[in-house]
Amino acid sequence: MKPLILASSSPRRKELLQQLRYQFTIRTSEADERLEPDWRPEDAVLHLSRKKAEAVFAMHPEAVVIGADTIVVVDDVIVGKPSNRQAAVTMLKHLSGRRHQVLTGVTIISARKTTSFYNQTDVQMYDLSDKEIDQYVESGEPFDKAGSYGIQGLGAMLVKQIHGDYYSVMGLPLAETARALQTFSITPLPS
Known part of the structure; x- marks a missing residue:
């Protein structure tokens, strides 16, 4: 079995990958x-996941590499990670009482194929x-998270409702990723 690498420091x-008992290493x-600025959110998240996977795969061509990226979108505008306290406050005020979208893009690369998908x-x-x-x-939690919050x-306590994949909001749509990894002959460790 080829080694599995997660191209993320998240x-x-x-x-999430450990939860499903995958054996993998991390390479940032x-x-x-x-x-x-003119990219659609789904194109942006797929582009970012692919760039991350490709960068690590270039250094480890013998492996299967997973790249992922998560973005928050409000009114068709991508909201990034806050750069400081005031930016976090401003983002959260903007999200307050509103519906927004969280998109996570995933790209899996090996020497024989590449698969990309996103979940919204x-x-x-x-x-x-x-x-x-x-x-x-003040908790410090917002500062490394798209949209200034972490659902996990x-x-x-800020989230009233979600419609879709909870794990995708955390940063990796687990079921969809596991199914994609099967096509690369990557399976979790037996219990």
């Missing part, structure tokens, strides 16, 4: 993550008070 993606991608989940936030936003930002942590 602790959430690592946890140094791919350029700049986006063209709609997320509805509660109406958030300034106090709730300030307390959440304290950010769960």
